[in-house]
Amino acid sequence: MRSKECVAMILAGGQGSRLGTLTKKLAKPAVPFGGKYRIIDFPLSNCYNSGINTVGVLTQYQPLALHSYIGIGSAWDLDRRDGGVYVLPPYVREKGGEWYKGTADAIFQNTNFIEMFNPEYVLILSGDHIYKMDYSLMIDYHKAKQADVTIAVIAVPWEEASRFGIMNTATDDRIVEFEEKPKKPKSNLASMGIYVFSWAALRSYLTVDAIDPKSSHDFGKDVIPQMLAGNERLCAYHFGGYWKDVGTVESFWEANMDLLSDEPALDLYDPDWRIYSVSPTQPPHVIADTASVVCSLISEGCQVLGQVENSVLFPGAYIGEGAIVKDSIIMPYASIGANAIVSKAIIGRKSRVESRAQLGVNQLEQEASHWFSGITLIGDNLTITRETKIRRNALLARP
Amino acid sequence: MLKNTMGIINLHESHESFREITKHRPLAAIPFAGRYRLIDFVLSNFINSGITNVGILSAGNSRALSDHIRSGKEWDLARKRDGLFLLPSWQTGNVQGAFPNDLADFFSNLDYIKSSRQRYALLSGSRAVCNINYEAAYNYHLEKEADITVLYKEYSIAEAKGLSEATMLETASDGRVVDMEVCPVNNRSNKLSLEMVLLERQLLVDLIDASVSRGGTNFTRDCLMKNMENLKIYGFPFTGYLARIDSMQNYFDHSMKLLTPEIWQEIFFAHGSIYTKVKDEAPAKYQRDAMVKSSLVANGSVIAGKVENSVLFRGVKVHKDARVTNSIVMQKGEIGPGAVIENVICDKDVKITAGKRLKGELNHPIVIEKGTVI
Numbered sequence: 001m002r003s004k005e006c007v008a009m010i011l012a013g014g015q016g017s018r019l020g021t022l023t024k025k026l027a028k029p030a031v032p033f034g035g036k037y038r039i040i041d042f043p044l045s046n047c048y049n050s051g052i053n054t055v056g057v058l059t060q061y062q063p064l065a066l067h068s069y070i071g072i073g074s075a076w077d078l079d080r081r082d083g084g085v086y087v088l089p090p091y092v093r094e095k096g097g098e099w100y101k102g103t104a105d106a107i108f109q110n111t112n113f114i115e116m117f118n119p120e121y122v123l124i125l126s127g128d129h130i131y132k133m134d135y136s137l138m139i140d141y142h143k144a145k146q147a148d149v150t151i152a153v154i155a156v157p158w159e160e161a162s163r164f165g166i167m168n169t170a171t172d173d174r175i176v177e178f179e180e181k182p183k184k185p186k187s188n189l190a191s192m193g194i195y196v197f198s199w200a201a202l203r204s205y206l207t208v209d210a211i212d213p214k215s216s217h218d219f220g221k222d223v224i225p226q227m228l229a230g231n232e233r234l235c236a237y238h239f240g241g242y243w244k245d246v247g248t249v250e251s252f253w254e255a256n257m258d259l260l261s262d263e264p265a266l267d268l269y270d271p272d273w274r275i276y277s278v279s280p281t282q283p284p285h286v287i288a289d290t291a292s293v294v295c296s297l298i299s300e301g302c303q304v305l306g307q308v309e310n311s312v313l314f315p316g317a318y319i320g321e322g323a324i325v326k327d328s329i330i331m332p333y334a335s336i337g338a339n340a341i342v343s344k345a346i347i348g349r350k351s352r353v354e355s356r357a358q359l360g361v362n363q364l365e366q367e368a369s370h371w372f373s374g375i376t377l378i379g380d381n382l383t384i385t386r387e388t389k390i391r392r393n394a395l396l397a398r399p
Numbered sequence: 400m401l402k403n404t405m406g407i408i409n410l411h412e413s414h415e416s417f418r419e420i421t422k423h424r425p426l427a428a429i430p431f432a433g434r435y436r437l438i439d440f441v442l443s444n445f446i447n448s449g450i451t452n453v454g455i456l457s458a459g460n461s462r463a464l465s466d467h468i469r470s471g472k473e474w475d476l477a478r479k480r481d482g483l484f485l486l487p488s489w490q491t492g493n494v495q496g497a498f499p500n501d502l503a504d505f506f507s508n509l510d511y512i513k514s515s516r517q518r519y520a521l522l523s524g525s526r527a528v529c530n531i532n533y534e535a536a537y538n539y540h541l542e543k544e545a546d547i548t549v550l551y552k553e554y555s556i557a558e559a560k561g562l563s564e565a566t567m568l569e570t571a572s573d574g575r576v577v578d579m580e581v582c583p584v585n586n587r588s589n590k591l592s593l594e595m596v597l598l599e600r601q602l603l604v605d606l607i608d609a610s611v612s613r614g615g616t617n618f619t620r621d622c623l624m625k626n627m628e629n630l631k632i633y634g635f636p637f638t639g640y641l642a643r644i645d646s647m648q649n650y651f652d653h654s655m656k657l658l659t660p661e662i663w664q665e666i667f668f669a670h671g672s673i674y675t676k677v678k679d680e681a682p683a684k685y686q687r688d689a690m691v692k693s694s695l696v697a698n699g700s701v702i703a704g705k706v707e708n709s710v711l712f713r714g715v716k717v718h719k720d721a722r723v724t725n726s727i728v729m730q731k732g733e734i735g736p737g738a739v740i741e742n743v744i745c746d747k748d749v750k751i752t753a754g755k756r757l758k759g760e761l762n763h764p765i766v767i768e769k770g771t772v773i
Contacts (some may be wrong), residue, residue, distance in 0.1 A: 035682035036698070074472070262703070268681035269701060279677040283667040284433030284697040284710075286658060294689055299682040300434075300698050303660065313682075 002082045003118035004054045006139055006196075008047050009110070011103050012040060012127030013060030018248045021348065021379040021397035027059060029127030030066040031252070032331055032349075034259055034268065035297040035312045037277045038069060039246060042132070043125045044076045044085070045275045050135040054083035054117055057127070058106045060099060063089055075278045088113060102217030108206040114199065122202055124195040124219065130255050131192075131243040132266065132273050138237050139196055147235040148201040149227060151175065152194035154239050164190035165220045167236050175234040178224050189236060192243055195219065201232060242266040250373040253346065256312045256329050260295045280315040280332070290321050306336070320355065328360075331380070344392065348380035357388045400449030401537055404519040405481075405600060407512070408441055409618070410458040411494050411501035412524050412594075413564060416646040419766040420746055424463035425494070427525035429644065430729050430747065432657055432666070433697040433712050436467055437525045437644060439675045442474045447671030448533040450521065452481035454511055456504050459493045461485070467676055474674045484511055497564075497582040498617040505618065506611045513604055520603045522618075524594040528642040528653070532670040533597070536635040539574075540597050546630040547602070547623065549576060550595040552641045559589035564645045566592040566619060570634040579624050593637060596623070640665045651744060651764050654710050654727055658693055680713050688719055704734065718753075725761060743767065 016028030023031060029040035040057070047055050055078060059066055066087075072078075073085030088110050090099050100106035107114075107124065114122060121142065123135055133152070142150040153167050161182070167189045168177035179185070205223055209215050215222045227234060242265040246252040258264060268275060282301025287293060291304045298304065301316040306323030313319070317330040320338035327344040330336065334347045337355035345360045347353060360376035376390060379397030384390065414426040421429065427438040438455075445453055453476055457464065464485075470476075471483030486508040490500065505512075512520065521533060531550075540548040551568050559567070567588040569578035580588065598606075606622040615621030623632065640662055642653035656662050667673055680699025685691065690705040699714035704721035711717070712729045718736040726743045734740060735753035742759035746769040751757065755773050759765035767773065 262686045269684070269699065274679050275681070276679045279679075281672040281674055283663065283673065284695045284712075285683065286660070286663055287691045287694050287696060288660075289693040291692065293685045293691055295687055296685045297682040298685065298696070303663075308685075 004083060005119060006052055006054075006121040006123055007114055007117050007119045008043075008052050008055045008123040008125060008135070009107055009114070010040065010043050010055060010057045010125045010127045011106060011193075012057050012066060013063075013100055013106060014128065015061040016128065016247065019246075019252060020249055020377060020395060022249065022252065022346070022377070023062070024379065024397060025062055025065065027061050027063060027066045027127075028247075030062075030069055031246075032314055033130065033246070033252075034256060035299045035314055036280070037275060039130065040066070040070070040127045041076075041275055041277045042130050043127060044070075044073075044078070045273075045277075046131075046133050046135060047125075048076045048078060048276065049273050050133075052123065052135060053078060053080050054119075055085045056088045056110060056113055057085060058100065058110065059087055059089045060106075063087075069278060071278075076276045083117070086113065102215075102222070103219045104206060104209055104215075104223045105217035107202075108210050108217070111203065111206070119199050122197045122199050124193075124197065126193040126245075128247060129193065129243060129245055130266065131239075132241060132270075132275070133194070133239060133243075135194075135196075138194070141237050142196040142198075142235070145173075145235045146233065147196075148198050148232040149224070150196040150235045150237050151224070152192040152239050153189040153236045154192055154243050155188050156190045158185070158188050161185035161188045161190065167191055169236045173236045173238070175228070175236050178220075178228060180220055189238075191220065192239060193220075193245075196237075201227070205230070248373075249346070249375055249377060253329065253344075253373070253375050257310065257327065259297055259312070260310055262295075282315045285313075288321070291319070306338075337386070343376075344374055345376040345378060347378045348382060348397075350380060351378050351382040351384070353378075353384045354386040354388075356386055357384045357390070359384065359390045360392045360394075361389070401519070401521070401533055402449050403517050404448075404450050404521050404533075404537070404597075405452040405454070405512075405515045405517040406441075406445040406450040407520060407522045408438065408453065408455045409501055409522055409524055409594075410456055410461075410464075411499040411504070412458075412526055413494050413496060413499060415495060416564065417650070419647065419768055420650075420744070421493070423460065423769060425457070425459050425461060426644075428463040428467060429650070430712060431528065431644070431650075432654065433695050433710050434678075435673060435675045436464075437528060438464065438467070439474075439673055440528045440530070441523045441525050442476070443671065443673045444529070444531050444533070445521070445523075446474050446476070446674070448531075450533075451476065451478060452484075452515055452517060454484040454486050454508070454515075456486050456501065456508065457488045458490070458499070458501070458504065459488070461488070469676075473676050481516075486511060498620050500616040501618050502607060502611050502616050502621060505607045509604065509607060512600060512607075515600060517600060520598060520600040522594075522596040522598075522603075526644045527593040527595065528644060528666070529593075529637070529639055530666050530669040530671070530673070531637060531639060533595075536595075536597060536637075539635045540633070543574065543633045544631070545633040546598060547626075547632045548597040548635050549623070549632060550593040550597075550637050551590045551634045552593060552637050552643075554589045554591060556589050559586045559591070562586055562591055562643070562645070565643075566594060568592050568634050574633045574635070576627065576632040576634045579619070579627070581619060581624075590634065590636075591641075591643065593641070593643075594619075639669060642666070647744070647764070647766060648762065651727065654695075655708065655725075657695055657710070658708070663695075678713050683711075686719075704736075712747075721751075726764075746771075749773075
């Protein structure tokens, strides 16, 4: 195998339990996003656009849909003779096998894979973030700083800083302290979960971490603090673009809605930084003479006869005559019957909302409670029968 | 599934009535239905029917076509054995007339046909746009013990009169083809040949050899019509929806008919999906002031204006206060702020700048050439 300067490793094994029924049969990175994508399209496309053509995807939870989606990587031009995309689920060894016990353990268990390419640097990415980023600039920065690890950081609003892993930096952007979800944050620079490691340094810390019985084998909790304690050179790389962790139903819904303004912060139409995905092979969508569509993303294969406002329609969605769809996300091949109302809802793949059903329309009394997102979530392959009324914030899924 | 059949797409199709949009491309590469080229339909029909060895007999300027087809990957035709073969043409210039010299190119590519492994060969052009599975025609061919089976579509007498540049068939009650006419001024028959022909591969090789060595130049005339008596040529009726693209006007009409849900459903889904080159465009974006009715819209479009009874291809931008009515805007077209177009066909990369107004007639749309800025 030809050696590579940098190998990217995408952590895609997480369950994403806070996404509820969206990740019932799917790993989080395989969740559909933005009218035609899946979340993992973003890191994979960023890799391709950054000139990184050797990518390992670490899978574990519900991997079937993810594995079949990635295939041989041709959608991202990663079906290459040298390098390309490799799906890396946990495996069995001579003396039994193990699940990936944490993010760091997942990389450690694939040491042989990384060494196959003899890389200078290893880029660690999350499979569940929505953003566009040129990793090659971050690697250049890592080299210029002669760092052992470079961590991408983004300034978050101060009041939200205690939800993130926060980096406290010196004036030269060296990281002096790392605090996971601090109660009283000293900085608002949050880790984006994107790391460039010099492989030699990472390998030695992973080897030590692997035999530490007290370690949870996590980058943020274990490896980074150990490297700080070991006086390694940790640098922060500032990122100023759009970045969103879509770890909850609410943030997933918000990230979709963020695309609907006339000038969204995340530009999906930039020909120089395309986001690639597997094509569903559908014809252009049809807007009937009874339809009206504003502030929405509509994908191929949709048929719209009703009214769509501020919503995202995935391929093959059907909106019947007289139906009103507002502030909602309609997953692939879902259908909304005639005169139905769907408000602030996520309708799962192939689910059917029959005519005159009403979703997410009436108010709840205790809206202030902290778990209340106001989003009605309908799982995959469900039927909401005629004239059924479903309140806001309800969750319906198959057992 | 037609596992034992090879496909040959014959691009020697006259396109004189399309000058404006075939200057840079063969008929097969004409953009159609928002994201396709005509050839996508025949390629997808082949694949969906189980044909995995496909030769494209090119004609004239094939750059646009080879750019579109590349390795054939999008149609699953980038294969280790068989797959896609772009067969070169030795002739220059555009295809013209009712009897183009396709036999010369069949003959110069005879080795490909000879060395293919399949027992049968299915020939087709690209202008008969439909969604068809060839299995029924294949079974008919076997059942009739035919030498050659030609697919046709039956029209009413009145409809048939309106077809132009057509090859018409006459069949006997047992289905045998008894007469053929190419581009008659007055169509006497109401059976339109789809220019799809099924026969044994060895018979095809023999027919080409026998015709060329006798000075023959045109497949339909020299291989089919001249053998009407000594070979058993049968007609198989195709009963599905057919959009035969034969003039600028009917290109426009067929594009608009795709807005009918039943036709949209049949053309794109009846016997399998229609594949094309993927452009990785984002979903179409409807902005705050968008007003769209009765239109077919492809991915990558950004709409801020008013669009009615129109087809927007991939990556089209309709700016604020612009109005697009009864029009077709091909890939990456841009309609500037306040611009108005009605009954207009914009080829690829056409830009209508702010405030301009263009209006054709419903029975005679204006065609704006590729790359024009107005």
